[in-house]
Amino acid sequence: MKVGSSLVEVKKATGVLEAYTEEKLRESLRRSGASLKLIDEVISTVRRRIYPEMPTAEIFKLSFKILKKRARHLAARYNLKRALLSLGPAGFPFEQFIARMFEKSGYQTSTNLFLAGKCVEHEVDISAINDTTTLLCECKFKNSQGMKVDLKTSLYVYARALDLNCVGRPDRDFILITNTGFTTEAIKYSKCMNLKIMGWSFPDGQSLRSQIEKHGMIPVTCLTGLKKSDFESLIREGYVDIEDFVKNRVPILKSRLGNRRIITALSEAERLLESLKV
Amino acid sequence: MKVGSSLVEVKKATGVLEAYTEEKLRESLRRSGASLKLIDEVISTVRRRIYPEMPTAEIFKLSFKILKKRARHLAARYNLKRALLSLGPAGFPFEQFIARMFEKSGYQTSTNLFLAGKCVEHEVDISAINDTTTLLCECKFKNSQGMKVDLKTSLYVYARALDLNCVGRPDRDFILITNTGFTTEAIKYSKCMNLKIMGWSFPDGQSLRSQIEKHGMIPVTCLTGLKKSDFESLIREGYVDIEDFVKNRVPILKSRLGNRRIITALSEAERLLESLKV
Structure with missing residues (x-):
């Protein structure tokens, strides 16, 4: 078992095994604002305790415990992804949180609307309006990190966007946002149809995490x-x-x-x- | 309580109250092939036993019991809708049954396929092919009569049909079939987008019941x-x-x-x- 060069596999929330890398843990600790000294302390503790197929949730818990003891406010930031999950079990607080995120980007928002499409009325979670664009948003809140948004959801959201005349217009757009991720097929379809999607770490540079961090939201x-x-x-x-x-x-x-x-x-x-x- | 002129309300599977009419019961008994004398016997028994907000399932049970005692084979036909429900809990036997229905209409069928769309692969329940048309079919089996197929399902099936190049082509079509019914919004959307749908008693003249009866399927x-x-x-x-x-x-x-x-x-x-x- 060579930890430094990552021959230990750990188990993700989805059940998938993945090579453990200290680099990834270091990066998530760095994002919480921890000092280099504190990061090293966590990394070496994990190194001592790690075992094959250890759930990543357990590694997180261990790191969180150390951070909490040393610097409570850093622990809170480190806990961001799980804190979003704790907004559940209902999806409404997540929708409120996303609406606040749009407001911090200069949009005016309304939540839980009924908007007329070409064929039928649709329930839309958030409408975000600025000088140039109306952005309609479907929020998919998932109660567990292992649950991803699937192809069927991308399909119905696309058909809804089509009915609401949001397809191929720069001034009226539709976005599907989740606190977890998307299945490979959902991502493939959305890219192919130019349907905007945003998950916890997708797409690179415009992920929910990066947006939340950019606006200093907790x-x-x-x-x-x-x-x-x-x-x-x-x-x-x-x-x-x-x-x-x-x-x-x-x-x-x-x-x-x-x-x-x-x-x-x-x-x-x-x-x-x-x-x-x- | 005037039964003959239908001032009694009965409770449907959806929980909705509806005026009881002997005409409706007479029609369903007639469809089972019962003689006029037998129909009259059932009707008058129900008239003696009916009470306000009696569940329609209970009226059915009572009628079924009398039919079964008098003519077992008629009871079986009377039981058609519930027999379809009993094909569950999984959806696969229902798909097989629908595939048989297409075969009786002269199609060659395959079930549980993966077909390439423009963007992604889709799981398709049935493909039915004859000389002129390829009909792709999504089956939605519901375990209870009160459960209807909703707008989201119509939306994703339409987007799938679009991706599979089944929209606006006479030689390649897509149909959504259920053993129960559709919500008002699902029907409205499907009509507006020319998406073919078929439920137990929808559309008039081309409903699942009429197709099953036409082909003498049980x-x-x-x-x-x-x-x-x-x-x-x-x-x-x-x-x-x-x-x-x-x-x-x-x-x-x-x-x-x-x-x-x-x-x-x-x-x-x-x-x-x-x-x-x-």
């Missing part, structure tokens, strides 16, 4: 130390991004959300936002 | 007196239509299918086929 579910019921209350009140959470500090503390855990979480959120500005 | 699950395990064995051996079942009398009796219940069922199937010829 879902409230990233915050450590909160209970499931706290998250549910925050989401119910419309706080899906920690920036909204921090901005509404005073009304939140005055409301029945203002318990001791929420006060601690507010400090964590503030440090987290500060760390993003560096 | 699924083996219509036969009374057989156990669930008998049906499973018959379907596993490829006997989905009673005509196939009767035609293969000798090999069936010689095989391990040939138990006492199957022998009784063979006589019922023969009488049933005879009654269709009248």
Whole structure:
């Protein structure tokens, strides 16, 4: 078992085995903002504990535990992908989060619309409008990282875009967004038909992760130390991004959300936002 | 409660209430081939037993019981819609049954194909070919009468038909078939896009029921007196239509299918086929 030169295979959420590379772990730790020293500490701990076919979720958990002990706000950023999953089980908070992302890109958004197509009315998750473009968006929230958006979904979204007159027009476009990924066939079809799709790490440079990072967005579910019921209350009140959470500090503390855990979480959120500005 | 002039409402499988009309019951009994006298007997029994919001399934059960006592082979025909449901829970026997239906219309069929589209490969349930046309078919088997095929399905089937170059060509067409029905939106979209669809009673004159009746087809699950395990064995051996079942009398009796219940069922199937010829 040679870890440094990656002869150990680890098991991904999809069940697929993949060669373990320290480079990949290092990259994800670097993205969280951790120092080189801290990264090295995590890497060497994982090296000691790794075993053949270790689930990547377990490696993540181990790294997260160390980060959390050393720098709670970094742990929250490291946790981004899983925090998005925790926005579930319903898809609505994810839609709200994506709408906020469009707003940070200068769009005005509306959610849960019924729009008339050529043949029928369609339920559209988000409409995002700026000076030149109307972007309609279908959000597919998946509760597990192993669940990918499949060909059938790409097909029906394309037919819907066609009916809503969004095909081949620069001023009116349609995009399918998921918090996980797409099957190979779904990607192939979407590329071939020029259907815009965005997944956690797809397409390169314009992935959901890169967009979220670009706008410094962090879902409230990233915050450590909160209970499931706290998250549910925050989401119910419309706080899906920690920036909204921090901005509404005073009304939140005055409301029945203002318990001791929420006060601690507010400090964590503030440090987290500060760390993003560096 | 005035039954004759239909002031009683009954509850359909979808949960929707509908005025009870003896005319509708009379029509379904007539289709089973029952005599006028037998029809009158059923109608008057139902009239005595009906109550507000009685589930239509219960009315059916009551009628079926009387038919079964009087003329077992008529009961089997009366049971057609439910017999199709009993082909489940998996969709494959339904696909086989539909393929047989196309064969009786003079097509040569293949099932479970992978066909190359412009962008990707598609799994197609049935391809039916005659001298002039290739008809590709998507079968949607539903386990309950209340479950209808929705707009999303029509949309993805249309996009698939488009990718398989089946749109706007008289020699290559695509059809979506279900054993239940379609939502209003699915019908509206399909009409608007010229996508062929066929449900239990849709479209008028070309419905699945009328096609099945036209070709004198009866699924083996219509036969009374057989156990669930008998049906499973018959379907596993490829006997989905009673005509196939009767035609293969000798090999069936010689095989391990040939138990006492199957022998009784063979006589019922023969009488049933005879009654269709009248």
